Amino acid sequence: MKLVLALLLVFLSGRIYAENPRLISVIEPPANYLNARGEPDGFVTDIIRTLQEELNNHSKIEFIPEARALKIAEQNANVILFSFSRTPEREQKFHWLGQVQSKKWHIITLKTRQLAIDSPGQLKTLPSIGVVRGDVREAWLIAQGFSNISSVASHEQNIRRLLTGRVTAILYELQGLRHLTASLRLEPDTFESVYIANQSDVYILMSKQGTSPTLLRRWQQAFSQLRHSGKLGQIARKWQARLLSKQNTPSEVVDNILVF
DSSP: OHHHHHHHHHHHHHHHHHTSOEEEEOOBTTTBEEOTTSOEESHHHHHHHHHHHHHTOOOOEEEOOHHHHHHHHHHSSSEEEEEEEOOTTTTTTEEEEEEEEEEEEEEEEEGGGOOOOOSHHHHTTSSOEEEETTOHHHHHHHHTTOOOEEEESOHHHHHHHHHHTSSSEEEEOHHHHHHHHHHTTOOGGGEEEEEEEEEEEEEEEEEOTTOOHHHHHHHHHHHHHHHHHTHHHHHHHHHHHHHHHHHOOOOEEETTEEEO
């Protein structure tokens, strides 16, 4: 009898462990990033941690470059990614747990360049546009037929390249720019947005291949409860106030999500 119970406990603990999701994010402040103490931080990270508390989940948050994170989620079961833009190309590859953000993509350059952009055609004539390798903005520019794309590993690298003149402009968001200029001790007025190229809705998503239906359902229900209980809106409003006071980053809370 004791042997049977021991085997049952091993089996059950194995099932519980197997259905613990792998949590993967990208460095994309202020939604998700590593703070000065080297800890995961950000308003979407807050959402994930609240979901973990509701589900008694203790998975560690990993930060991985976007292209590799997407590949891991496409090829492996029980993987949760955050925060990723929802695109037609990605639609059928993942389960979409819930929207957490909506953001505009700005063409950002040095104010001293005094660039004036009125159309996508003008963007294609720029010497170079900096993006992050594997990022959704790089994929979008490629799909739009841009040939002046210059890709590197991080947004911070792009900001530094903009300062040294190695790229003419970067495709990024103003809220991320303000976060990084603050951490790099740069004057935000050094930069300006000259054109809004696109807008995307950002989600928490889960892998499809082999993912446990029970695990998927539990996280879907937890996110739905978070939204209907008002906690999702509370997190959004907390970060709206925090970003405005600390970084002068304005935003709206619409349907319980931050809109930049």
